[in-house]
Amino acid sequence: RKGTVIITGASSGLGLATAKALAETGEWHVIMACRNFLKAEKAAKSVGITKESYSVMHLDLASLESVRQFADTFRRSGRPLDALVCNAAVYLPTAKEPTYTAEGFELSVGTNHLGHFLLARLLLDDLKQSDYPYKRLIIVGSITGNTNTLAGNVPPKANLGDLRGLAGGLNGIQSSAMIDGGDFDGAKAYKDRKVCNMLTMQEFHRRYNEETGITFASLYPGCIATTGLFREHIPLFRLLFPPFQKYITKGYVSEEEAGGRLAQVVSDPSLTKSGVYWSWNKNSESFENQLSKEASDAEKARKLWEVSEKLVGLA
Numbered sequence: 299r300k301g302t303v304i305i306t307g308a309s310s311g312l313g314l315a316t317a318k319a320l321a322e323t324g325e326w327h328v329i330m331a332c333r334n335f336l337k338a339e340k341a342a343k344s345v346g347i348t349k350e351s352y353s354v355m356h357l358d359l360a361s362l363e364s365v366r367q368f369a370d371t372f373r374r375s376g377r378p379l380d381a382l383v384c385n386a387a388v389y390l391p392t393a394k395e396p397t398y399t400a401e402g403f404e405l406s407v408g409t410n411h412l413g414h415f416l417l418a419r420l421l422l423d424d425l426k427q428s429d430y431p432y433k434r435l436i437i438v439g440s441i442t443g444n445t446n447t448l449a450g451n452v453p454p455k456a457n458l459g460d461l462r463g464l465a466g467g468l469n470g471i472q473s474s475a476m477i478d479g480g481d482f483d484g485a486k487a488y489k490d491r492k493v494c495n496m497l498t499m500q501e502f503h504r505r506y507n508e509e510t511g512i513t514f515a516s517l518y519p520g521c522i523a524t525t526g527l528f529r530e531h532i533p534l535f536r537l538l539f540p541p542f543q544k545y546i547t548k549g550y551v552s553e554e555e556a557g558g559r560l561a562q563v564v565s566d567p568s569l570t571k572s573g574v575y576w577s578w579n580k581n582s583e584s585f586e587n588q589l590s591k592e593a594s595d596a597e598k599a600r601k602l603w604e605v606s607e608k609l610v611g612l613a
């Protein structure tokens with residue numbers, strides 16, 4: 299049978315390119331989990347994904363209610379779940395003030411971390427039950443949250459501190475809207491939540507890999523300077539960023555290539571190792587990359603897990 303993969307945020311950029319790459323193999327049915335149904339349908343058609351190889355299901359990660367409904371709807375579809383890709387993200391680098399999710403969490407951490415955390419937890423049982431040869435849960439990471447890299451050292455740097463803002467609910471009222479309890483900074487919030495994504499992947503690995511046989515992985519697909527992720531950035535940045543990445547840092551990858559890399563992590567039989575953060579070298583070969591000290595801090599991963607459980611109503 300075909301495998302079934304859910305990809306969040308498959309309506310543009312990396313998610314769409316990955317959906318296309320997997321659909322084209324003929325071995326996958328792709329569930330595009332998107333907040334904008336029409337946009338997702340149009341996007342699938344525009345890149346030529348054939349009708350029988352995808353379905354669009356509504357998911358707004360900025361609402362925990364929507365996450366729960368999505369998990370129910372998916373279950374009612376009767377499909378098995380063989381791979382889950384947590385890809386969607388918002389990036390608000392120029393925001394002066396925080397904005398919030400339906401439940402009142404700062405938007406980028408709420409969407410990118412808490413929404414995906416609940417989704418992955420709810421669908422873990424479905425993955426467990428799959429009889430597919432490999433079952434995988436993948437969370438898209440980023441170099442920017444890794445302070446052991448050059449890109450990760452561009453201020454403001456990621457830092458979750460002692461998680462006091464998160465523990466306080468990130469609501470900007472009783473607690474800060476930032477995880478570490480500091481003043482709001484949209485660019486830092488994006489990096490912080492990438493650290494959350496990488497810590498979450500490792501905690502999943504520690505808790506569930508042996509028991510379930512599920513592969514938990516994260517990756518940095520390269521700098522895809524052309525995606526919608528930078529839509530909120532100032533125009534000059536959007537003009538200069540792609541050539542800067544292409545010619546100066548040489549970290550640039552096309553959406554198609556990045557999609558191929560993520561598709562590899564979903565389906566390549568040689569990438570079944572769990573707990574790994576994948577990256578690609580100049581020859582486009584995958585390798586196990588090192589995470590920064592904070593992004594591999596086991597104690598912080600456990601604490602993040604416990605605080606997140608409370609916030610999304612699982613504990």
Ligand code: NDP
Pocket residue numbers: 306307308309310311312313331332333334337357358359360361384385386387388409438439440441518519520521522523524525526527528
């Ligand atoms: P895009 O902005 O093109 O894609 C982001 C996707 O997330 C869109 O489909 C968007 O939906 C979706 N999304 C945003 N908010 C929600 C929500 N509340 N509910 C459901 N879906 C939502 O950016 P990229 O493709 O670049 O980003 C994809 C991933 O890749 C992210 O995790 C990003 O951090 C990561 N990444 C990107 C890099 C880059 O250089 N671009 C480098 C490393 C990692 P909609 O279409 O409706 O807006």
